[in-house]
Amino acid sequence: MPHDHLSPSGHPYRPDQDHPLTYWQQMEIALRELLIEKGVTTAAEIQSQIEAMDARTPANGAAVVARAWTDPSFREALMADASEATRGMGFDIGPMRLIAVENTAEVHNMIVCTLCSCYPRNLLGLPPDWYKSRAYRSRTVREPRKVLAEFGVELPPGTTVRVHDSTADMRYIVIPARPAGTEGLDAAALAALVTRDSMIGTGLPRQP
Amino acid sequence: MAERVRVSTRMPIGHVRTPAYLRGKTGVIERTLGPFPDPERLAYGQEAQKFPLRRVRFTMAEVWGDQAETPDDTLDAEIYEHWLERVE
The missing domain is CATH 3.90.330.10 (Nitrile hydratase alpha /Thiocyanate hydrolase gamma)
Known part of the structure; x- marks a missing residue:
């Protein structure tokens, strides 16, 4: 199949993210998990903030x-x-x-x-x-x-x-x-x- | 008569909110805002002095010289007081 990297509409698929996390992605996850572990915030609070941002x-x-x-x-x-x-x-x-x-x-x-x-x-x-x-x-x-x-x-x-x-x-x-x-x-x-x-x-x- | 100011030409490293393309350019104060803490120190968690923030209006002729697309069009930017000197 010569074009199996293209979607049916002819556009390239977005590649899967198989690469390791970047430095900043690791930092974001580490900070978020620490804030939740220490009881500063909760996953639900973070999610509701994301939803509020998306609603604008x-x-x-x-x-x-x-x-x-x-x-x-x-x-x-x-x-x-x-x-x-x-x-x-x-x-x-x-x-x-x-x-x-x-x-x-x-x-x-x-x-x-x-x-x-x-x-x-x-x-x-x-x-x-x-x-x-x-x-x-x-x-x-x-x-x-x-x-x-x-x-x-x-x-x-x-x-x-x-x-x-x-x-x-x-x-x-x-x-x-x-x-x-x-x-x-x-x-x-x-x-x-x-x-x-x-x-x-x-x-x-x-x-x- | 609006107050005329020139942006400093200094080029420090770090978190600076004064665009390089406006350094050394002269404009007029459109309005004064703030005071707001100095972002150059705030960005590093240091104690930050508050400065008035001036909205300075430049003509495109002043910013781009002969290359200006339309000389009388204007460019407004927010510049902290410690970056400005008064022009007679």
Whole structure:
């Protein structure tokens, strides 16, 4: 069989992990088992934390954006102190701080973390692989408009691009501009238009 | 008039949250945050002094010179106070 390393769909199978554990995998297991043995935590607590992390999705961020579009006093609070305003919606960013940056007719914002992969996980869930790639991290600060074009984002002439490098204690969410023709929609319908990428700044919201 | 600051050019080893591509560049303070503990010491479990954290806005022209894609676009980054010097 010449192609028995390919799945029926023609893609290669992921190889089995027959290699020994890496140093860091051993360290993680050793630390976790010690914490459980010493009664600091339990396997069930660790599992429930993993489930809580997995449950976070861009729907959280979309609810924040839709509320900012429909509730002027919330929008004002969000721009003044996004950590506090989103905590009031039940999205606790923990020890980090959140800054909301707003797209307008004149300004388009983009988020990147050149040093690692800082991302507002409580609002957007796990970052996509490309967000952590060296290509995205290095190119976004160097040629943001080319990166935007590859994501299919065309900005009107005269738009200023503001790139935000998430270098320290802040996390960022882009509040995209509300699409035209959505005047009659309620917050739930609006939230369905808000994509993950529109909150990173590499996309625009869907049109209704 | 926004306050102008220049990022230090020093290149220490260790856990530094000041990107190398911004060292020596001049920008304006967009807002001040913190204070937050110095990550260069915190990362090693040492007692860490707290510093104000400045959001500094640079033009792409300042960061990339003639190679800037669009000179008036901007780059904002969070820089700890001990990395900044005031520019007249």
